[in-house]
Amino acid sequence: MTPLLLRKLWSLVERTHPGVLLNLDDESLVQWLLRHLRSEQFLDHTETDALLRYINSHVTLIRDLAEAR
Numbered sequence: 001m002t003p004l005l006l007r008k009l010w011s012l013v014e015r016t017h018p019g020v021l022l023n024l025d026d027e028s029l030v031q032w033l034l035r036h037l038r039s040e041q042f043l044d045h046t047e048t049d050a051l052l053r054y055i056n057s058h059v060t061l062i063r064d065l066a067e068a069r
Helices: 003-015 018-023 026-040 045-057 059-068
Strands: none
Touching: 003 026, 003 045, 003 059, 018 059, 026 045, 026 059, 045 059
16 A cells, blocks of 8 residues: 555545544445545555555544544
8 A cells, every 4th residue: 555545545534524434333434435535546456455454454543533523
């Protein structure tokens, strides 16, 4: 996964209304983030898999950041 893709993910997390991030269950949250990132740029299979693993491992942090806002 490229640093640019990571920046795009965290930028998306920061600009998304906290209610969206907090009200979705874990799987829905991962899919929502992935869908929005795919709408911004093409992701090949390798990038998609890496991103899925990364988001899944950071769901708690994503929710903590949303709660702090």
